[in-house]
Amino acid sequence: MTTPSTGTRATRALGGSALGGVGWLLAFGLGFSPSDRNQAESVRILYVHVPSAWLAYLAFVVTAVASGVYLFSKRHALGWDRLAGASAEVGVLFMGITLVTGMLWGRLTWGVFWEWDARLTTTAFLFVTYIGYLAVRRLGGTHEQRARRSAVIALLAVLEIPLVHWSVRLWRSLHQEATVLRPDGEVKMDGLMLFSLFVGIVAFTLLYVWLVIHRQRTMAAEDALEDRGLDAALAARRAEATTVEVG
Amino acid sequence: MAGLVARKDLRVEGRGRVALNQVLPFAFIVMVMFAFALERLPTPANTGDTLLELVAPGLIWLATLFSLLLLVQRSFAIEADDGALDALRVAGVDPVALFLGKASALAVQLAALEAVLLGAALLLYGTELRAGGVVLLVATWLTATCGLAAVGTLYGGLAAGARGRETLLPLLLLPVVAPVLIGATRAVEAALGIEDTAIADGWPWFGVVAVFAVAFGAGGVLAFGPLIDE
Amino acid sequence: MDGAVIELVDAVAVLGRFPALAGATLTVAPGEILLLRGPNGAGKTTLLRLCAGLLPLARGQGRVLGFDLATQRTAVRPHVGLLGHRNGLYLDLTVAENVAFWGATAGATTGEVAAAVTRLGLVGRLADLEVRRLSAGQARRTALACLVARRARLWLLDEPHAGLDAAARDELDATLREATAAGATVVVASHELERAGALATRTVDVVAGQTRDAIGGLGAGRPLSQPSDARQPSDESDGGLA
Numbered sequence: 001m002t003t004p005s006t007g008t009r010a011t012r013a014l015g016g017s018a019l020g021g022v023g024w025l026l027a028f029g030l031g032f033s034p035s036d037r038n039q040a041e042s043v044r045i046l047y048v049h050v051p052s053a054w055l056a057y058l059a060f061v062v063t064a065v066a067s068g069v070y071l072f073s074k075r076h077a078l079g080w081d082r083l084a085g086a087s088a089e090v091g092v093l094f095m096g097i098t099l100v101t102g103m104l105w106g107r108l109t110w111g112v113f114w115e116w117d118a119r120l121t122t123t124a125f126l127f128v129t130y131i132g133y134l135a136v137r138r139l140g141g142t143h144e145q146r147a148r149r150s151a152v153i154a155l156l157a158v159l160e161i162p163l164v165h166w167s168v169r170l171w172r173s174l175h176q177e178a179t180v181l182r183p184d185g186e187v188k189m190d191g192l193m194l195f196s197l198f199v200g201i202v203a204f205t206l207l208y209v210w211l212v213i214h215r216q217r218t219m220a221a222e223d224a225l226e227d228r229g230l231d232a233a234l235a236a237r238r239a240e241a242t243t244v245e246v247g
Numbered sequence: 248m249a250g251l252v253a254r255k256d257l258r259v260e261g262r263g264r265v266a267l268n269q270v271l272p273f274a275f276i277v278m279v280m281f282a283f284a285l286e287r288l289p290t291p292a293n294t295g296d297t298l299l300e301l302v303a304p305g306l307i308w309l310a311t312l313f314s315l316l317l318l319v320q321r322s323f324a325i326e327a328d329d330g331a332l333d334a335l336r337v338a339g340v341d342p343v344a345l346f347l348g349k350a351s352a353l354a355v356q357l358a359a360l361e362a363v364l365l366g367a368a369l370l371l372y373g374t375e376l377r378a379g380g381v382v383l384l385v386a387t388w389l390t391a392t393c394g395l396a397a398v399g400t401l402y403g404g405l406a407a408g409a410r411g412r413e414t415l416l417p418l419l420l421l422p423v424v425a426p427v428l429i430g431a432t433r434a435v436e437a438a439l440g441i442e443d444t445a446i447a448d449g450w451p452w453f454g455v456v457a458v459f460a461v462a463f464g465a466g467g468v469l470a471f472g473p474l475i476d477e
Numbered sequence: 478m479d480g481a482v483i484e485l486v487d488a489v490a491v492l493g494r495f496p497a498l499a500g501a502t503l504t505v506a507p508g509e510i511l512l513l514r515g516p517n518g519a520g521k522t523t524l525l526r527l528c529a530g531l532l533p534l535a536r537g538q539g540r541v542l543g544f545d546l547a548t549q550r551t552a553v554r555p556h557v558g559l560l561g562h563r564n565g566l567y568l569d570l571t572v573a574e575n576v577a578f579w580g581a582t583a584g585a586t587t588g589e590v591a592a593a594v595t596r597l598g599l600v601g602r603l604a605d606l607e608v609r610r611l612s613a614g615q616a617r618r619t620a621l622a623c624l625v626a627r628r629a630r631l632w633l634l635d636e637p638h639a640g641l642d643a644a645a646r647d648e649l650d651a652t653l654r655e656a657t658a659a660g661a662t663v664v665v666a667s668h669e670l671e672r673a674g675a676l677a678t679r680t681v682d683v684v685a686g687q688t689r690d691a692i693g694g695l696g697a698g699r700p701l702s703q704p705s706d707a708r709q710p711s712d713e714s715d716g717g718l719a
Contacts, residue, residue, distance in 0.1 A: 166455070167426040329567070337558070
């Protein structure tokens, strides 16, 4: 008997292309693209850092949109809630990668692990907010309760993250003198470097979609398992009645 | 109905005096601890302000945020003590009214606490008030309090009755209130004239706080119902 | 049945993963005093909370006071009075303040509040004591006074006699009879089979999450053995989120 899996032909094709994309990225990022004038080889970290950041924010948007659809649609289909949850989990992963690679790059380029600029700080806040969101998802209760609570939290995060970004940006603009020593973070990129970056973004996006689909399917399976558990539990509970009478 | 809930919360506080007897001393101790950790002598480089004087506004708001956590926990603990939250649901109290009532009571307690903390800063940190900055100071004080009370009640309602609620609340709440910390601190710095900041520079920061208060006031009204219902 | 106060058909309600109510079928007519009988863990509390509109209906159908439990359970709540294991009072407020607050949530006048307080014998010095200082029985009576002040159409009482002395129990019984005479319906879950049995117009057994009409009437039923407690969470709700 074949073991059930969450793979289908579509996801296998997707996985294959994601793998291929990552392979391309490695080839271009490590091999074909030139090293930067100023930053030498350390610029290659950007080929992972920038796509990860893009993905983290994409995942956040997907979580927010899925939460909104869940809350405001008539049917309140749980599939949207699962999509939000899966996207958040993958998003946390990529957010972690973004922060770590960002810190490595900062250390190599400027000698510091961390910079209090708007982007990094907002990303760190988004990371913590995600973790809070995931904690809320694990509070227990019925599937509908979990879905409603987390959907509300996700939408509040949509409110909060731009506010955080805006206020951090205003705050950092006060500290312009600190950036004299450091360039403002943009790297001049020539054609091949941009292409490698583009490859990275595409590859990571494919990876993201693949991960989210699989995660969502495992979540659906977990939920279905719990529901079937209810049937079994109901049967067991009703059986108690007969044993009680006999006893 | 919101007024009914708010008066009830304030009456409970008036009777039990937990905020007065426990949270306020806590906030005070926090201010003292900050002094222990951060006190430095004035350097010739800056205008002769000690480090504490420079960072006093930030410390006031930090102490406020920590106290907010305690006040929110307390606000919902009185409901959980004897199962009153359930009773509130059965009583058919409109969640919007419940939210506004609890947030208002929280705001009153918070505002009083902040005023005392400002007094503590005047005493302990050598902060000085500036006549021209009073309007900005009061405006920031009131608006930040409203924003914090709204967001605190909202997340407090979520954490109430949840597993690990005491630890969940700080995790959820502190990242969210960052804009208030940033904005209110800068606004108060301008109002007090720290490092000769002009008062006019403080008003954009007040704007940040105001946007936050409006956004989360509205968000709270909408979101509180779904969050506390089973 | 038209005009039935409660109509449940195969209702299932879950606490977390556990089907506390595993298929209850029940019809309650207006003016009845119904006794729910059953061992601990049978699902009586869950049944009451379901009828109060606090729990979602996982399966089956239910109507309370004409409202569909599947879609309108929030609308049920203002018309219902629930007295659970805990009293739902504010420990730092006095008896009078508690009854005034809870009465006000249902729009009761000061006169109605005062009448409720007097009816439950919470007069004089007692009215100005903080609930924290009351005995269990006095606190229970305060909770009942809140219920009286709210003039609910359906009263759902979970072990209301627990902690009351004999005089207070008599008062409670009289209050319940008055309430039904005034048009309310009462459902009581109780272990006090003799007293509650004398009060009730009908008895229903709750066993393992299901209902059945009483076997052999009150007091004459065979003692039901306790089902194993291993799988069951406590019936106790903590008044917060599930």
